[in-house]
Amino acid sequence: MPTIFIALGIYFRFYTREHEPIHVHIRTADGSAKFDICPEIRLVKNNGVKPKDLKLAETIIEENRKLFIKKWEDIFWRRLIFKYIEQIKVKEDI
Numbered sequence: 001m002p003t004i005f006i007a008l009g010i011y012f013r014f015y016t017r018e019h020e021p022i023h024v025h026i027r028t029a030d031g032s033a034k035f036d037i038c039p040e041i042r043l044v045k046n047n048g049v050k051p052k053d054l055k056l057a058e059t060i061i062e063e064n065r066k067l068f069i070k071k072w073e074d075i076f077w078r079r080l081i082f083k084y085i086e087q088i089k090v091k092e093d094i
Contacts, residue, residue, distance in 0.1 A: 031047045
């Protein structure tokens with residue numbers, strides 16, 4: 001699971017088998033949560049993260065939204081392209 005960003009004890013991560021919509025997982029000392037980033041930033045799930053840390057995480061996501069989207073594209077869209085290329089190669093070999 002790539003850690004994209006660490007700020008004030010909050011770890012911002014993507015899982016390696018992610019799916020759309022673009023979202024980020026956070027982990028704190030108290031728990032974990034998930035925020036959608038696109039089309040809008042919103043809390044999807046909270047497992048024990050304190051309200052003040054959720055607000056801080058949301059603020060950090062808002063301030064770094066373009067970075068998170070860029071990292072998502074770099075990691076996951078590249079993987080989809082390689083998967084597509086492999087499918088084409090397999091069809092050409094048949």
